[in-house]
Amino acid sequence: MNTILDFLNGGLTHAGWLGKLIYFFVVTQLTIFAVTLYLHRSQTHRGVDFHPVLAHWFRFWSWMSTGMITKEWVAIHRKHHAKCETDEDPHSPKFFGINTVLWKGVDLYRVASTDTTAIEKYGLGTPNDWIERHVYSRSAYAGPTLMFVTNILLFGIWGVAISALQMIWIPFWAAGVVNGIGHWWGYRNFETADMATNLTPWGFFIGGEELHNNHHAFPSSAKFALRRFEFDIGWAAIRLFEMLGLAKVLRVAPSLDVRPNVQLPDAETLKALLSHKFEVMTDYFRGVIAPTLREEATNAGNGIAAIPRRLRRALGNGGRWLDNASRERMAALVEHRPTLRTVCDFRARLATVLERNSGGAEAMLHSLTEWCREAEATGIHALAEFSARLRGYALSPARA
Ligand SMILES: [Zn+2]
Ligand SMILES: [Zn+2]
Structure with a gap:
């Protein structure tokens, strides 16, 4: 028992x-x-x-x-x-x-x-x-x-x-x-x-x-x-x-790869951009917006720290998550900085190109080509450099 x-x-x-x-x-x-x-x-x-x-x-x-x-x-x-x-x-x-x-x-x-x-x-x-x-x-x-x-x-x-x-x-x-x-x-x-x-x-x-x-x-x-x-x-x-x-x-899953010296965006570019939209936009923030901000802040003589971090970040997504007051502050920040305004406009345009699924692949490719051409014509170094990289985006298998 x-x-x-x-x-x-x-x-x-x-x-x-x-x-x-x-x-x-x-x-x-x-x-x-x-x-x-x-x-x-x-x-x-x-x-x-x-x-x-x-x-x-x-x-x-x-x-x-x-x-x-x-x-x-x-x-x-x-x-x-x-x-x-x-x-x-x-x-x-x-x-x-x-x-x-x-x-x-x-x-x-x-x-x-x-x-x-x-x-x-x-x-x-x-x-x-x-x-x-x-x-x-x-x-x-x-x-x-x-x-x-x-x-x-x-x-x-x-x-x-x-x-x-x-x-x-x-x-x-x-x-x-x-x-x-x-x-x-x-x-x-x-x-x-x-x-x-x-x-x-x-x-x-x-x-x-x-x-x-x-x-x-x-x-x-x-x-x-x-x-x-x-x-x-x-x-x-x-x-x-x-x-x-x-x-x-x-x-x-294939990762985002960059082919060197691609003159015009092609079907491969588009495929890569669409599957890695999020990463592309992050690249844009790091490679274009952030350096522009730093440069403008240096030129103005008051360093990057003068702009609140939250606002800087928000520029990467067009202020999507900000409340109205902060969004106004962001608009004011961009207003008096023409280069920054240009790169922010190009960010928004790129996002639109990638989000508009209706026109089909050909229309998308056309808008993308236009985007690259105009981006490179702005004379903004970081933007032109990003555009050249973007043309070469491709999918590559991370491993066999
Ligand atoms: Zn499953
Ligand atoms: Zn599921």
């Missing part, structure tokens, strides 16, 4: 609170990695291939800790990319409302998984070996049951609570937060046709899935962090597996 009570109280480990907490975070993080690395980046988008042993471990672990079937997960997610923000999107906050996607993401997933036609159509190429047919797909519930038994063995009665938390935790973060908030709130690097957002620049907690706007811009890229200040822990793991010979990266 005592032995049984003793077992129920602490299982085989008799771990304290800290031990249980560490265990919980380790197992849930392993699940997050299995989802982002295996189900998402490898199986769904084919951005990376894992060594069969590691791939199988991920498959086993996602079965054991969530009971999700690879084919279903892949199909539902591919359909999300294919039908993003339409009424056929399995989990668009635009259609279902943010609360439904955030809190009831699992229900949406379950409904989507009953659509066998879509599962067959979008789930092509997923594992269909003996163990998949006889164990993982056939007895999806056996996985979480095995997890439950393991938890009880390790922690006694506490294993029940740990299992319950596990079953809430993963769906909430993976389905609710990524699919919900990741299409609803955050910042955007890329003007993708959907509403995908990056939640935080540091994808640390949800395996890098935080960078959901980047992911929608380059779905088959194994790497989600695309700006210098961004971090993707999933990519760090892939690099580690690669070093150990356990992973092969198949695709990485």
Whole structure:
């Protein structure tokens, strides 16, 4: 009797609170990695291939800790990319409302998984070996049951609570937060046709899935962090597996490259500018606006510090986030500085060229060529230099 009570109280480990907490975070993080690395980046988008042993471990672990079937997960997610923000999107906050996607993401997933036609159509190429047919797909519930038994063995009665938390935790973060908030709130690097957002620049907690706007811009890229200040822990793991010979990266998003001596902007320039709009505008601020500001401040004899930092920054986006009073101050600042005014006007014009999607590629290219020609005719050195660089912008794969 005592032995049984003793077992129920602490299982085989008799771990304290800290031990249980560490265990919980380790197992849930392993699940997050299995989802982002295996189900998402490898199986769904084919951005990376894992060594069969590691791939199988991920498959086993996602079965054991969530009971999700690879084919279903892949199909539902591919359909999300294919039908993003339409009424056929399995989990668009635009259609279902943010609360439904955030809190009831699992229900949406379950409904989507009953659509066998879509599962067959979008789930092509997923594992269909003996163990998949006889164990993982056939007895999806056996996985979480095995997890439950393991938890009880390790922690006694506490294993029940740990299992319950596990079953809430993963769906909430993976389905609710990524699919919900990741299409609803955050910042955007890329003007993708959907509403995908990056939640935080540091994808640390949800395996890098935080960078959901980047992911929608380059779905088959194994790497989600695309700006210098961004971090993707999933990519760090892939690099580690690669070093150990356990992973092969198949695709990485192209980065912005500059071809020397390109006389006129071409289709390649346009493609690069459109996919890296945000970076182009940042380049413009650093390469044109900031040096102009410094030069004008020096000429006026009162240094750059005389202009508040917030106003200086705002010049980079046309004062988009300023309140009215500050915007007026910004206008006054520009008013008496003709060179600064010119470079700010050119910034606004460039932004318009890149945002106007209606005229098609040819019209856009035409406006861009005009922009370059006029920019170089201003006689403003920094502007002309930027224009020459811009003509040569191209996409280059960050790695093979
Ligand atoms: Zn999405
Ligand atoms: Zn995806």
